Amino acid sequence: AELPAAHYRVFVPDPPGFGKSEKPPRTLDVAGLSDSLAAWMGEVGLDRAALVGNPFGCQIIVELALRHPERVERAVLQGPTTDPQARTALRQITSHSPSRRPREASSASETTPKKT
Numbered sequence: 477a478e479l480p481a482a483h484y485r486v487f488v489p490d491p492p493g494f495g496k497s498e499k500p501p502r503t504l505d506v507a508g509l510s511d512s513l514a515a516w517m518g519e520v521g522l523d524r525a526a527l528v529g530n531p532f533g534c535q536i537i538v539e540l541a542l543r544h545p546e547r548v549e550r551a552v553l554q555g556p557t558t559d560p561q562a563r564t565a566l567r568q569i570t571s572h573s574p575s576r577r578p579r580e581a582s583s584a585s586e587t588t589p590k591k592t
Contacts, residue, residue, distance in 0.1 A: 487525075489516055491536070510539035514547050526550040531557045 480486050490497040491509050504512065513536060517525065526549050529537040534556035541548040 487520065487522070489513060506535050506539045507543065509536045510543055513540055514544040517547055523547070524549040526552070528552040529554065529556075531555050 492498060492500040492504055492512050500508075517523075524547055527537045527540070529535075529552070531554075534553040537548070537551050537553065538556075541551060
């Protein structure tokens, strides 16, 4: 946060229940954390912002973009967490790109290399 602070206003919010912030009456889920971020942005006078998040922060930023798109100018997602069932590179690629999904073979001969 120090490097961009030389050129931009930089905020480093502390979500409820994390760091030195107050603990909420109940543990907030990702939707609750994104709503609290939107509320905090309003309190500090940020209408829109370029947001940078690391793994868990990525989930919160994506949820914020879905629930409060007017608040997100840009999003930088560094090392987002993935669906535990889709952690291999192949699964991640095929789950996000219909054009890259593997073609299903119609017969065994299509999947078995031919001997020459």
